[in-house]
Amino acid sequence: MHRRRIVLNLLLTLFILVLITGCSGGGDESPKNNKPIIDNVEVSKTDLYFGESINLSASARDVDQEMLTYSWVVNQGEGSITTDIENNSEGKKAIYTAPKVEGTFNIILTVSDSKNTVRKSITINVSKPNTAITSLDMKKLIFENESVDIIANIHPYFKDKIQSYNWTSKEGNINFDANKGQYSAPNQATTDTITLTVTFKEGSVEEIESIENKSQSRDFEVKIEPIVEMFIDNRNLIAGNSTDISLSGITDTVTSVEWSANKGDIIGDRGIATYTSPSVPYLVEINAKINYYNGEFSRTLTDTITVSQEVSLSGKLSFTPPNWLREDACDTGEPSEVNSNNSDTSTQSLNLNKSLTETNKYKENQIFIIFEDYASNSEIIALLNEYNLNILKRSDNLITSVSNVDINEEIVAEQISNENIVANANPISFAKALSEPIYPITNDNYDDYDVDGVLWHHRALGMNYVWEYLEDTLDSLETIKVAVLDTGIDLEHPLLKDRTLVSEGRNWVLESDGSVDRSKFDDDHGHGSAVAGFIGAIADSEDGTGVRGIAPNVELVPLKIINYGGYAGSDDIYLAMNYAKSIGVRVANLSLGDNDFVETASNFFKDLALNHNIISVGAGGNEGFLDDGREKVIYPAGYDYVLGVGNIGLDGERYYTSNYGENLDFVAGGTFVASTWNTDNCYEGRNPDYWLSKYTKDTGTSFSSPIIAGVVSLLLGQHPEYTFDEVYETLKKYSIDLGDEGKDIYYGWGLPNVYRMLTETTIDKATVFLGKKVIDEDTEEITYQRLSQEYPLSEFINGENGEFEFAEIVGGVYKLYAWIDVNEDGIISNGDYLGASEKFATGEVNLDLSVYEED
Template sequence: MRKILILLILMIAIIATGCGGGSSSSESNHKPAIKSLTDFSELAVGESKKITVEAVDKDGDALTFKWNANQGSIEGNGKSVTYTAPSTAGVDNVSLLVNDGKETVSTSFQIKIIDKLIRSLNIAKNNLMTEEKTTLTADLGEASEISWTAEQGNIEGSGKEVTYIAPSTEVNDIITLTVKDSDGNEESESIDVSIKAPYMNINLGDSNNYLFVSEEAKLIVSVDSNQNINSIEWNSSNGTITGEGQEVAYKAPNSTGIDTISVKVIGDYTSKAGSIEINIINRASLTADSGKLVSGQNLNLNVTNIDNEFVTDTKLTAEYGKINNEVYTAPDHPCQDTITLTVNYVDGKSENVSLNIEVEKLITASGMVSLHVPKHTWDDINGYDYNPYFPDAMTNRLLNGYLWHHVATGLNLVYEYNPSLIEGLAPVKVAVIDSGVDIDHPQLVDRLIEGKNYVTDADTLEYDPNNWEDNNGHGTHVAGLIGAERGDNGVIGIAPNVEIMPLKVSDNGLTGGPIVVQAIREAILQNVNIVNISIGLLDTEHLKDAIQDTYTHNIVTTASSGNSSASSLDFPAGYPETLGVGGVTIDLTKLNMSHWGEGLDFVAPAFGIVSTWNDGEDYSLEGTSQASPIIAGLSALVLGKHPSYSPDQVKAELKKYSFDLNTEGWDEYTGYGLPNAYHILSEKSVEDIIVFVGKRQGDKVERLSEEYNVTVDHPTNLSDKGEFAITETIATNDYSIFAWLDINDNGTIDLGDYLGEYDSGNIELSPLEKDYI
C-alpha cells in the first residue's frame, strides 16, 4: 500500500511539471522600443522628405517596420522612408508599427500640408538662338498677382503660360516669375537662359582626291553647328549616291574624268553647301601574251594605266621566276607562279595586281629502247635447295627454279600473268623419233597418240611395231619437254596443244640412219606437223631425201646439233630444211659440248633440264637433245596460232620473236638466238613499245603525257633497238620517261607487261613481276 502511494505522488509530480512548470514565453520577451523619430510638422503640397526612426529591441530580435500615411505616399520600408505630401493642403496623419516577431509597438504624428504660391516653373528650352521663341509655364497655388520679367529678352502674354523671345545678341538672360496671394504674401523664382547666335560649318574633304573607275566608297560630311539639322542633300555629276544623312555610299562612274560631288546641309535657321572634285582613274593593269610557259622561257609583261599624277612608284615581283625590265623569265622547275605588280599612290595607299603563270617542264629526250633478255644466273639456280634428279621440295618457285628453261623462253610469264595466251590454240601433232615414251606416265598419258616401234628385241630378235614403250628414258624426257601436262611437282611441257606420236628407233641410246629414215617416212605418212629428232647421225642420201620430203609436206623438223663440241652440226640438224638446235647453259652462253657452225638455226636451254622420265618420275639431263624438243614445243605454239604456216613461216616467226645471245643477227655459236614463248603467243615486239612521261605513285605509274611510238629501222628480232624522241611539257618536276609494252592489250600497266625507265638515254624493259610490287 505504501509503495502504491509513493508511485501516485511521483506521477502527480511529473504531470504537474509537464503542464505548468516554469514561466511563459510572453513574460520573458521584451517589447521593442522607439527611441527617436525624425519628423517634421509642415510640408508644401507635393513636396517629399525623408523620415528616419531609431528603434531597439533588448532581446536582439529582428525588427520590421510598417509605415502608413492617410493622404500622402510613402516609398520604401525599414528604418528610413520617403514621404511625399498630397496635392492638396490640409493635415495628414503618418503612423508606424514596429514588430519584433512577438509584440508590436506603434507611434504616429501629424504633418500640416500647406500650398505654395509657385509650385513649379518650367521652360520648354533654355538654350536658344538669338530671337528664338520658347514657352514658359508655371504651376501656381492661390495667386492673385502674376508678374513675368526678363533682363534682356521680351515676354509676351500673361498668366501661367507666356512666350519668351530671346534678344538679338548672344547673352545669358534671367527670367523671373513673381506671385502674390490675397494676403499679400509674395514668392519669386528665376530661370537662366543661354542665348547663342546660330552657326553652321561643314567639311566634305579635300578636292583632288582620286578613286578608281567603278570603285565604291563612303562619303561623309562633318557638320559643326549649334542648330538642328533638318536634311542633307547630296548630288554627283557622274557617279551614283545611295543613302541619306551625313554618311552615304558612293560608286564612281565607269569612265575616267572628274566627278563633282556636292552637298547641302539644311538646319533650323541656316543652311550650308559645299562640293569637292574627285579624279576618277583606271586601276593599274598587268597583262601578258600568255599564261602558260615552259621552264626558262621569257615573257613580256604589259603594265598599263599608271597615272603618274597619283602614283609614286611601281614594282614587279615574281614568287619563283625573275623579272628584269618588264620581262619575266620562268624558273627552271614547273610551278604555279604569281607575278605581282605593286602600285603605291600619293595618299599612301598601295594596290597589288596579280597575274598567274603556269610554268611547265619542257622535256626533250631521245634514246633507244630494248627488251631485257630473261635469264638466270648460276647464283639464282644455286640458291634453290633441290635434288637435280629427283626433286622432292617442289614449291611454287619450281617454275622459275627447276624449270629455268621456262624463264629463259618466257613461258613462266605466260602461265603466271597471261594464261589466256595459251587458250584456243589449234592442236598440233608432233612425232618424237627417239627411244619411245613411257606410255603410263601420268603427265604424258593424255598427250600420247598411236605410235610405232622400229626396234627389234635384242633377246627375242622379234619385232613388235606396237611396242613403243621407252626402256631407256631419253624419249620420255624429250616428249615431256615438248608437251607434258603439269604434274604435282610443277613440271610442265612447252606446248599444251600437242598430240605426241612416239616413233621408237632406239632401245639403248644407239640407232642408225636407216631406221630413223623409216620413222621419218612414217611421220610423213601420218601427217604430223612437227618431227623432233634428238639424235646425231651421219649425212646420207636417204636421210637427206627423207628430211627434204618432210619439208615438202609442210612438216617442221627440229634436230639436236650434237654434243661433242664440234664446229659442224650432226645430221639431220645440219640440213637446211631442218631447224638445227644448239644448247646454252643457265647464263645463256653456249653449252660447252654443243656443236656449232653453219646450219645452226636456234639455241635453247640444255643444262640441268628437268622433265619426265620412264619410271613415272622426273629427271634432269643436259645436252642438245633437250634443246631440240624445246624448239619443237615453241614451234607447236606458232602452229597453234597459225595452223597453215609452212616450215619457212614457222622459222621466220621463231626468228622474229628470238633474243640475240651473241652478236647481232645470226652467228655460228647461237644461230638466230633463243625464241621466246611469251612473245610468240602475244605477238609483241619492240615495234609495239610506246614511250611516255610519267611518275611513280606507289606501285603504279601515272601517265603524264601522250604516248610516243618507237621506230625500228630494220626489224629483225626481240633484240632490236627502238628509237624514240619526246618533246613534252608537264606540270611537275617529279617525272621520269617510261617505255611500256602492253602484252595483253588492256591499256593498263599491270603485271606481266614490260616496263622500263629512262637511264642515260636508254630504256631497257623488263617484265613486271610480283616482286615489282
C-alpha cells in the same frame, strides 16, 4: 615496548609499500599525438562571377599514420560546397558554387585525425558579370568577297539566360544560328562593324544593373583588305628564260612579301618579282608570302609556271631478254664442275655419251636400202636374194637388210646403189642419245633451277607470261601430233599418259634374238620420257616441281628407236620418220645423232619438210668442249631442213659442251633442266629412296631440242597452215639475239620468245611518247599521262628496226616511254610491253621493252 616496536615496523613497511606502489602507478600518461599537416590547397580560380563554380582540392598527411578526414565550409553561408565523393571518398576534393551576392568569402578546410584538428582558409571574391558577350572568334585578316566563320563566346553565367541572338553588319552580310554564323565581306576594302545583340529571358538578369531593357549588344571592328592576285607575264617558259611576276592589291598594310620557287631563281621586292627558269623542263611552283601589319598576319599565294624544252630525241628500241637468272644459280660450269650437285655421280648417273670409237662404225653385215617408188615387191625380193640379203626391217620401200655372211658394208652398199630400182643404199651407222649425265631430282638439288616457282627454261622463253596472260589463246590452239623418236615414253607417267597417243606408238629396237615387237614402245630407260615431258607434259600440280611441257595442244607419239645403251641405227630414223609421215605427224623431235653427213638423209628430211609439212627438230650435240678446231653440229640436226638446236645455261651463255656451227639454228635452255622421268627405271646404282623418282634434272642438247619442238607445236597450233619456211621465219623473227648480231655459229638466230610469238608482238608496233607516271593518292591506281604527241614506230623510216627520231616541246618532269598495247585495250596494262628512260631524256636514247606487270 616490544609490541610497540612491532607495530611501528608494520606501519613503516606499509608506508614503503604504498610509496613504491604510488611511484610505479603515477607515470601512466598517454604518448603525445601529432597534429595533421596540410601540404597544399588548390583552387581553379579565386575571382568568380555570380553562380560560377570552381574545383577545390587539398592534400594533407599525418605523422602518426592515422586516417584523416576532410571537411569544407564557407563562412557566412554564402555559396555552396559539394564534396566530390565520386572522385575522392575522403573529401579531399570539392566543388564551390558562388552566391549571387557580391563580396569576399572565406572557404575553410578542416583536416582531423582522432584527436587533433587543423584548418586553412581560402579567400574568394565574388562579383557581378557585366558583359554576356566576351569575345568574337574569326579570322583576323579578311579579304574582299571572302566568307569566314564567326563564333561569339558567351559568359557561362548568361548562357542559359539568353532568349535570342541577332547579328548585323554595316557593310557585309551575316547568316547566323544562335552564337555562330558566317560573315561575307563586301567587295571593297573597308573597315566594317559587326554587331551582336543578345536578348535575355524575362527576369533572368535582374540582379545585373548594367543590363538595361533585357538586352545587351557588342560591336566588333573588322578590317577588309583588297584581294591580292598574282599575275605572271608568261606561264609557259622555255628552259633558261625569265618572266616578270606582279601582285595587285598591295596596300600600306602590307609590310613585306617573301618570294620563293621550288625550281629556278626568283628575285622580288613587295609586289614585283622576276623569275628565271631552270635549264630542264619542270612544273614550277611560285609562292608569295604576304605579311600584313608588321608580320602579325600573313597570307601565301601560289601559282605555277610550266617550263618547257624543245626536246630532240633519237634512238632504238629493243626487247629485254627474259629475266631468268638467279644470283645463286649455277653457271655454265666446266667439266669438273658439272657434277657439283651430286657427290656420288658415278653411281647415280647414266652417261649416254659413249664415244663411237668404242664400237664399230657401222652395224655389222647390215645395209639400209631405199628402193625407187616404181620397184615392185618381186623385184625387191629378187635383188636382195642376188646379194644374199634378208629383210630385217621394212617400211614401204625402205628396207633394213642383213646378210647371213660377213660382208664389207660400204662396198656392198655402193654396189647396190648402182642398181636401177635402188634410189640409195648405205651402211647403217650409229646415232646416240644426246644428254649429259642424268640426275634424279632430290630435295637437295631441285631448287637449283626453280626461279620464283617457274622453271628457268620456261622463264627464258617467256612461258610465265604465256600462262599468265594468254590462257584463251592456249585453249584455242589446234591439236598437233608430235613424234618422239627416242627410248619410248613411260605410258603410266601421270604427266604423260593423257597426252600420249598410245594407239599410234611403234618400236624398232631389236630384241636379243633379232626380233622386233612393234607394240613394245614403253620407256625402259628414261631419256624418251624426259624428252616427251619437255614437249608436252601436263603441269605438275601435286609435287610442286614446276615440271610442265611447253605445248598443251600436243598428242605425243612414241617412236622407239634408241636402245637401253643409248644408241639407234640410222636406218631406224628413216623407218620411224617414214611411219610418222603416214600417220600425219607435224613435228618430230630427234634428240640423237652422229657426225656423218649423208646426202640421202639430207634429201629425205627435205622431202619430209617441203612435201609432207613435217617440222623436224634435232639436238646439235654435246661435244662442243672438244678443242679440235672444227664446227660440229651433228646430224640430223645439221641438215638444212632440220631445226638444229643448241644448249644455253642459266647465265644465257652457250653451255660449254653444246656443239656449234653454221647449221645451228636456235638455242634453248638445256642445262640442269627439269622434266619427267621413267617411273619404273631403277638402273644399277640409282638410289630408290629419291623422293621424286618420276622427275629428273638433265643437261644436254637432247633437252634443248624438245623445248624448241614444243615451241613449234604452239606455233602450228595457232597457224596449222604454216610451211617449214614460215615456221622457220617466224621463229627467227621472234628470237632474242644472244650472240653477234644476226645468225652466228654459237646461238644461231637465238632464243625464241614464245610470248611475243603468240601475240605477234614486233618492235614496229611500239609507240613512243613523252609522259609521266601518275599514282592516284586515294586508289593507288597507276596511269601514264602523255605530255607530247604519240609517235608509232611504224611511221618512222627505220621503224621495223626499232629506230626513231622526233622533236617535241614538253613542259614539266617527263620521261621517254615506249609502249606496245599487246592486249589492245588502249591503256598501259599488265601483259603489255613498256620501256621508260630516266627523267629529262634528250639526245640519243635507247630503250629496252619488257612485259609490264603492275606491282
